[in-house]
Amino acid sequence: MMDKNVKLKGIVIAGILVCAGIAAIVAFLSVSEEGFTYELQNFSSYDDILSFLHNKSGSSYGPSSNGMLKAGARAEIALDESGDGGQSVDYSKTNIQVEGVDEPDIVKTDGTYLYVVANNKVFILMAYPSGEAAVLSTISFEDNVTINNIFIYNDRFVVFGDKYDYLDVFKYGYYGWGGDSKAVIKIYDVTDRKNPQLVKNIEIDGSYFDARMIDEHVYVVATEYTSQIYRVVEENETINAPEITIDGDTKEIPAAQIYCIDVPEFPDTTTHVLSINIETEEISEKTFLLGSSQTMYVSENNIFLATVHYKYFPLLGIDSISEYSNEETTILHKISIDNGEVSYIAQGEVPGRILNQFSMDEHDGFFRIATTVGYAWDTETSSSNNIYILDENMQLVSKIEGLAPGESIYAARFMGDRAYLVTFVQVDPLFTIDLSDPYNPQVLGELKIPGYSEYLHPYDENHIIGIGKEVDPSIDADKVHTPGAIYYTAILGLKIALFDVSDFEHPQEVAKVVIGDRGTDSPALYDHKAFLFDREKELLVIPVSLYEISQEVKDRYVASNGTETLFGEFTFQGAYVYRLTLDNGFEYKGRITHQSEEEMQVTGEDWYWGYSSSDITRSLYIGNVLYTISNSMVKMNSLDDLSEINSVKLI
Numbered sequence: 001m002m003d004k005n006v007k008l009k010g011i012v013i014a015g016i017l018v019c020a021g022i023a024a025i026v027a028f029l030s031v032s033e034e035g036f037t038y039e040l041q042n043f044s045s046y047d048d049i050l051s052f053l054h055n056k057s058g059s060s061y062g063p064s065s066n067g068m069l070k071a072g073a074r075a076e077i078a079l080d081e082s083g084d085g086g087q088s089v090d091y092s093k094t095n096i097q098v099e100g101v102d103e104p105d106i107v108k109t110d111g112t113y114l115y116v117v118a119n120n121k122v123f124i125l126m127a128y129p130s131g132e133a134a135v136l137s138t139i140s141f142e143d144n145v146t147i148n149n150i151f152i153y154n155d156r157f158v159v160f161g162d163k164y165d166y167l168d169v170f171k172y173g174y175y176g177w178g179g180d181s182k183a184v185i186k187i188y189d190v191t192d193r194k195n196p197q198l199v200k201n202i203e204i205d206g207s208y209f210d211a212r213m214i215d216e217h218v219y220v221v222a223t224e225y226t227s228q229i230y231r232v233v234e235e236n237e238t239i240n241a242p243e244i245t246i247d248g249d250t251k252e253i254p255a256a257q258i259y260c261i262d263v264p265e266f267p268d269t270t271t272h273v274l275s276i277n278i279e280t281e282e283i284s285e286k287t288f289l290l291g292s293s294q295t296m297y298v299s300e301n302n303i304f305l306a307t308v309h310y311k312y313f314p315l316l317g318i319d320s321i322s323e324y325s326n327e328e329t330t331i332l333h334k335i336s337i338d339n340g341e342v343s344y345i346a347q348g349e350v351p352g353r354i355l356n357q358f359s360m361d362e363h364d365g366f367f368r369i370a371t372t373v374g375y376a377w378d379t380e381t382s383s384s385n386n387i388y389i390l391d392e393n394m395q396l397v398s399k400i401e402g403l404a405p406g407e408s409i410y411a412a413r414f415m416g417d418r419a420y421l422v423t424f425v426q427v428d429p430l431f432t433i434d435l436s437d438p439y440n441p442q443v444l445g446e447l448k449i450p451g452y453s454e455y456l457h458p459y460d461e462n463h464i465i466g467i468g469k470e471v472d473p474s475i476d477a478d479k480v481h482t483p484g485a486i487y488y489t490a491i492l493g494l495k496i497a498l499f500d501v502s503d504f505e506h507p508q509e510v511a512k513v514v515i516g517d518r519g520t521d522s523p524a525l526y527d528h529k530a531f532l533f534d535r536e537k538e539l540l541v542i543p544v545s546l547y548e549i550s551q552e553v554k555d556r557y558v559a560s561n562g563t564e565t566l567f568g569e570f571t572f573q574g575a576y577v578y579r580l581t582l583d584n585g586f587e588y589k590g591r592i593t594h595q596s597e598e599e600m601q602v603t604g605e606d607w608y609w610g611y612s613s614s615d616i617t618r619s620l621y622i623g624n625v626l627y628t629i630s631n632s633m634v635k636m637n638s639l640d641d642l643s644e645i646n647s648v649k650l651i
Helices: 046-057 551-559
Strands: 038-041 107-109 113-118 121-128 136-139 145-153 156-166 181-187 197-205 209-214 219-224 232-233 236-239 245-246 250-254 258-261 269-277 283-290 295-298 302-310 328-338 341-351 360-363 366-373 384-390 396-403 406-417 419-425 425-432 444-452 452-460 465-472 493-498 510-515 532-534 541-547 569-580 586-590 618-620 626-627 633-638 642-650
Touching: 038 250, 046 232, 046 236, 107 618, 113 145, 113 452, 113 510, 113 626, 121 156, 121 245, 136 366, 145 209, 156 209, 156 425, 181 219, 181 269, 197 219, 197 269, 197 283, 209 295, 219 250, 219 302, 236 406, 258 419, 269 341, 283 328, 283 341, 302 360, 302 586, 366 419, 384 419, 406 465, 419 452, 419 465, 419 569, 425 551, 444 465, 444 510, 465 586, 493 541, 510 586, 532 618, 541 618
Parallel strands: 181 209, 258 283, 406 452
Antiparallel strands: 038 258, 107 113, 113 121, 121 136, 145 156, 156 181, 181 197, 197 245, 209 219, 219 269, 232 236, 245 250, 269 283, 295 302, 302 328, 328 341, 360 366, 366 384, 384 396, 406 419, 419 425, 425 444, 452 465, 465 493, 493 510, 532 541, 541 569, 569 586, 618 626, 626 633, 633 642
């Protein structure tokens, strides 16, 4: 394990979250960076952990060195307890960010079977051939377990979720309401799909955060507030050792497997990283006392955990209160994953906040990240956007700052030596950025068009698909309430666009389609796994909640001089299917719904931003059959003409 860390700059807040529901008054004190190594350390006992957290929560910020071990000496305790008639068909897989790094989802397929999370159950279906589709088995869970998503690997099936147990009010020695939360990982042998067998049941303190799978190794991240470990009640300090339970055998996580970083601020979140070999069922775990993790990006070699951090200047008794600042930075933790081995590498920091996992990327040993500083609505401090490039030790090597002043990042995508950013406030600038020289990144092109994209997806190396909203900036321009802002009524229907970036300095929008009117939405805007695209099949499918504005409403709006509400009424929910080619752009093939006639008749306020168990959330194909999935059914349609082939209810 390497002890390479980046020194955080600036002044940080000292404080501690003691217990849920208990208010605390925190005095902000001046913090000196002197005396901190910014290196990874681990503990020899829980007494050392108690001393460390006590010092962090008080006026002394230096971690106790008594009993602390350098992480260079590896100290880890293993936690392992001893088609169609056979014809091969092609099928779609989960839309992921990094090739070779699978992401968990609520729907998975292996080309023959379908695995679906619905109604807090897991359904295993015979999916292909479609004419024989049927539910083979259903896995139910305890009432206090909530299932989030799943993986499949050959004849193994992995379920991720959370378990919550309510506790007596005297559990922690004080009056109040509380409970224990545990992340749950269950591994099933599904050699016999009609009779899945639970072969490994893992529970660890905290809540399930996210997971990735690389070959046979699954890496799971769970988090919990450090206040669940370090408890202070009426000045009495106790350590509640985090626990892991494997097949009913509960053990404390050894102190030697708990790591901290020698930095000034209090580690408000405890992060558990588990490595599970699905084939051998070997399990290892390491715990890190870090700041809260809000977003995760995983390459083939590393996990990157990111969180927005607010810097505070001294307030009480040290300096003037005017020195208070709410400046945002993003703190990054790099954790190596290598054939099941987990090692902390480095910590870094960049200005601003990120949008989502697509704001981060690792390429040729360099880490790239896109951030926004400030807010478009802030008249005193205008927003701007940046790209930072860090080396393998999370040290800054180059940057681009000040892009699109007054706007915010709505979409980002890194693709090899290129990056694409979409910012928005009135129009949709698409920036093309050359990263081929990581020490000298350059913005080469910019395209300004109405509307914006919220998700970018590669069509090929020279074309990008964007999905977002259409905008007419001329609508209600007189109602703009802050400089640079745009009134919400200017946002129109759902927009899908195709961009040509073959001339990287002059990107062009070469095709687009707009679905519905104001209010039309799609899960694909914020969940890339809802987006289905296959270039060879010329297929694009997205789930859509359609809202439409009648001519009568438009006429009333004009007659009322803009005082009448101009918002669409719900008219449809289902999957929109397009043929997408470079020559012809988006060709509408049709749409599929799971809703009954009765549901389709519900409109207006009765369905305003509503949700139904028949809402389609995922789509995939096996062979020449399109499968659409909701909580109520799986429906199969021909990819040729979208004619219905079969359907299976999920009950």
